[in-house]
Amino acid sequence: MAVSGLLFIAFTLVHMYGNLKAFSGQEKFNDYAHHLREFGEPILPYEGFLWITRVGLLVALVAHVTSAVILARRASRARTTKYQYKKNKHSALSSRTMRWGGAALLLFIIWHLVNFSFGKVNPQTGETGAAAGDPYTLMVDTFDVWWMTVIYLVAMLALGFHLHHGTWSATQTLGYTNTATSRQRAKQAGWLLAIVIAGGFSLVPLSVMFGIIE
Numbered sequence: 221m222a223v224s225g226l227l228f229i230a231f232t233l234v235h236m237y238g239n240l241k242a243f244s245g246q247e248k249f250n251d252y253a254h255h256l257r258e259f260g261e262p263i264l265p266y267e268g269f270l271w272i273t274r275v276g277l278l279v280a281l282v283a284h285v286t287s288a289v290i291l292a293r294r295a296s297r298a299r300t301t302k303y304q305y306k307k308n309k310h311s312a313l314s315s316r317t318m319r320w321g322g323a324a325l326l327l328f329i330i331w332h333l334v335n336f337s338f339g340k341v342n343p344q345t346g347e348t349g350a351a352a353g354d355p356y357t358l359m360v361d362t363f364d365v366w367w368m369t370v371i372y373l374v375a376m377l378a379l380g381f382h383l384h385h386g387t388w389s390a391t392q393t394l395g396y397t398n399t400a401t402s403r404q405r406a407k408q409a410g411w412l413l414a415i416v417i418a419g420g421f422s423l424v425p426l427s428v429m430f431g432i433i434e
């Protein structure tokens with residue numbers, strides 16, 4: 221769970237950084253999307269790098285979800301009788317929302333891929349596939365629809381919560397939290413990654429909504 225989680229952190233950091241190219245305008249953003257497909261040529265075929273990334277992410281996703289199910293089963297087997305009285309005194313909201321938040325993120329990713337990658341659904345014009353236009357236009361058209369922006373922003377909030385607790389859990393699993401200082405650092409890393417990644421991703425939809433990117 222920790223290793224696949226760290227892989228997702230690396231991917232979301234790079235993806236978020238790439239999205240910020242939207243602030244450089246349509247041509248630069250589309251150039252970047254195009255270069256992603258040519259990356260590694262001629263050693264790799266066209267889209268070779270993209271396909272390696274896709275397969276890597278799919279393997280990580282299967283590992284992540286399978287581990288979550290195994291851990292949830294183990295936890296429910298460890299306590300067969302329900303608590304008479306249960307009050308969450310010391311657990312953070314982010315730790316209590318890992319399962320539902322994770323499931324919501326999975327739904328979001330499915331829609332996100334239909335929207336931007338495999339289906340290229342333009343919610344504004346109703347067009348799909350190549351007819352939906354270039355990646356920049358598709359993104360701006362998507363976030364020009366207010367409820368699409370809301371879906372993405374809510375998903376980024378869920379992502380922030382998930383990253384906050386996930387980073388802490390991963391560092392704990394990998395054995396970095398055995399001193400008070402390392403525990404403190406792990407918590408700070410959780411906050412930092414949640415704010416940088418979820419905040420960075422939210423900048424593009426927010427900027428389209430406020431007319432900064434058009």
Ligand code: HEM
Pocket residue numbers: 228232235239253254256270274277329332333336337338355359372376379421422424425
């Ligand atoms: C506001 C948040 C996000 C925006 C605006 C966004 C935007 C985009 C865009 C424009 C593409 C298409 C790129 C292209 O065709 O070159 C894309 C693809 C993708 N995004 Fe995102 N993204 C966001 C968040 C996320 C998150 C949180 C994840 C996963 C954790 C994610 C995973 C992916 C994947 C797997 C692809 C497919 C790449 C491919 O074609 O194989 N995205 N995203």
